[in-house]
Amino acid sequence: MQLPLELRRMTVADALDGGAVVTITTDQTLEEAVRMMRDRGVTALAVIDVDSRDPGIITEADVGRAMAAQTRAEDEDPRKQTVRDYLTLDVIVATSDWTLERAARTMVAGHFRHLMVVEEHKVIGILSMSDIVAAWARDSEQPAVAVSEDTGELPQLGPAHEYLYMLRRTAKQHRVAAKCECEWEWLQVLYGQLLDRPDLDRDTLEHLWERREPCPVLHAEGGGAD
Numbered sequence: 001m002q003l004p005l006e007l008r009r010m011t012v013a014d015a016l017d018g019g020a021v022v023t024i025t026t027d028q029t030l031e032e033a034v035r036m037m038r039d040r041g042v043t044a045l046a047v048i049d050v051d052s053r054d055p056g057i058i059t060e061a062d063v064g065r066a067m068a069a070q071t072r073a074e075d076e077d078p079r080k081q082t083v084r085d086y087l088t089l090d091v092i093v094a095t096s097d098w099t100l101e102r103a104a105r106t107m108v109a110g111h112f113r114h115l116m117v118v119e120e121h122k123v124i125g126i127l128s129m130s131d132i133v134a135a136w137a138r139d140s141e142q143p144a145v146a147v148s149e150d151t152g153e154l155p156q157l158g159p160a161h162e163y164l165y166m167l168r169r170t171a172k173q174h175r176v177a178a179k180c181e182c183e184w185e186w187l188q189v190l191y192g193q194l195l196d197r198p199d200l201d202r203d204t205l206e207h208l209w210e211r212r213e214p215c216p217v218l219h220a221e222g223g224g225a226d
Helices: 030-040 060-068 100-110 129-139 159-178 182-196 202-210 216-220
Strands: 023-025 044-048 056-059 114-119 122-128
Touching: 023 030, 030 044, 030 060, 030 216, 044 122, 056 060, 056 114, 060 216, 100 114, 100 129, 122 129, 129 182, 159 182, 159 202, 182 202
Parallel strands: 023 044
Antiparallel strands: 044 056, 114 122
């Protein structure tokens, strides 16, 4: 799908919130990483290694995979494992003048959902795929649902749109309760699917919703699938 011109011109700087980058050190535990993500409302942390000039990154997905691993000894608590064992080094980085389209294509090609943003070897932000979607949504001039020029009323929503609207409340509640964006991000994916494929029915969307990955934050806390 071709993006409108105004969206193709948007840059990484347009999507960053300007907040401080949340950092963690390599010798801190995964439990601490989860707590920091939850308390600060982020899905990735910049990792500082005193022995390296370049920072690494650890994401909610990295933590989730670590917690779900079945190969550890029974008496070893995965929450006490250190960030050093699960971070990603030699990360692909972006600069603030990258277009969001380039950032999104880079994430898709690399099969990851976060890009570290640097300027002069300094990390100034971590961009997620949900940040890109949110920035595009804010800037889009197209209304989500057209209003009838004759009656001024909203058109009747079909079952598929009604289902996604219902999921918005579920995803928002999860965002607040778990302080995790995973369900909200997956909801945006489903909205995109319905936009590209208007013939999708509710049953297909329900199936796609159930295929989402378990929440990494809840797994990290021993809560199981949500």
